[in-house]
Amino acid sequence: MKRRNFLKLLTFILGSTAVSSFAYPLIRFLAPPQTKATGERISIKKSDIPLGKGQEIVFGGTPAIVVNVQGMGYIALSRVCTHLGCLVEYNKETNRFICPCHAGTFSVEGHVISGPPPKPLARLPLNVQGDNIIIG
């Protein structure tokens, strides 16, 4: 390798290292710290959610809903639409979730029925213990 080319390569490597050593801290600085709570549990009384009704909750910082569906029992779903993040609303007449932004429709189990959402609503772990519904 000629001395000139070697010096070019060396300058490039040193320059890239210098840029990276500044870029990495900047990217880490902009990335949000991991603050998501783990092991969170929410308890709701069964009597608070009569048949055909839903109760909105916030689980792990995310808006969610627990619905009591005829023949299916209690279902806990994230209310965040999988299309572009708007919050879906439960319509008890149609027994569906509707997104007010881009008109995505989900079944009561969270499956996509129509509209642009690419995947179902996230389902949250739920247990019924005695008179209580435990989410988480």
Place this chain on the structure above:
Amino acid sequence: MRQKIKERWEERVGLKEIIRTKLKEYKVPKGVNIFYTLGIVTLLAYMVQAVSGYFLLIYYIPHPDHAFKSVQDMMNVVPFGWLLRMVHIVVSNLMVVVIILHLLSIFIMLSYKKPRELTWVAGVCLLFVTLIFCLSGYLLPWSQRSLWATTIVTNIPTAFPVIGEYIANMLRGGENVSGITLSRFFALHIAFLPPIFLSIVGFHIFLVRRLGLSTPSVSKSAEGHADAHSFYPYFFLKQVFMIMVFFSVVFFMITFMPTLFTPEAANTPADPLKTPLHIKPEWYFLAPYQMLRIIPNKFFGISMQILLIAIFMLWPFLDTKEEKNILKRPLLIVMLIAALAIWVSLTIWGKRP
């Protein structure tokens, strides 16, 4: 004494020399029309935004618990706060209109052709930086519209696998739009975007001065500007006229259409647990918003928009024909009319519930 001060000032600064060489001896081609003045109108609109923005900063509190109230107080309590805020809102919208008209006129006159391709690219970049300005600005009042429009936009990167979620979280500072997002957008709006915008404007003006104004395709004047007018007073007066027209429109809208750009959702405090029904973005985002509604695949919808933006930005490099008179380019006319018709239709469609 006064004369001596003037002479000494002139000796050191050379203002007369600058006016003579940069304004009086600088030539513009004959036949330049009012559409050529839209660049200076855009620059002036930006300056109005900067000055009104500095004043709004005195009362605005960038915190989710106080932002909405501080803006409402500005409108209702602070003397003439409403005026400064209305100027900021109306000029931001009209600035987008002026830039679109500027680009449209450049396109119709085919002034983007060699050697002015980069001038076009810089102009398109300015349009997008202005749109980012608008977007980051309308989160700041922390209203329902602010919160949900930002939620939609910051979710757009999630269409892309692997890195999409990471980019979205980086933009928001978390998984949802929150106080952290407000701080980020505030910093973007007042500290990061202005130098970016001014650098692109500087580059754009440098290219315009270096290459000169393009000759209108309908003019008989030669490209070399041999047959030309002085910039001052001929073109300068046209610019002053258009600036006056611009301000007339601004104050007409503030007086007679004060709620045009501030719908109900813009005057309702942000509620992170309730997306308002039929939430709509600003008029300039309605077409892409409607596109996302009608294209069933999120990845495809967003990729298509990025592709369209790339084609729009790099158009001078794609259109290689040398003909500079659009009347002799029927296919291009059809394409332009079709593109405009689609954009207008999507905008109107997007406005409907």
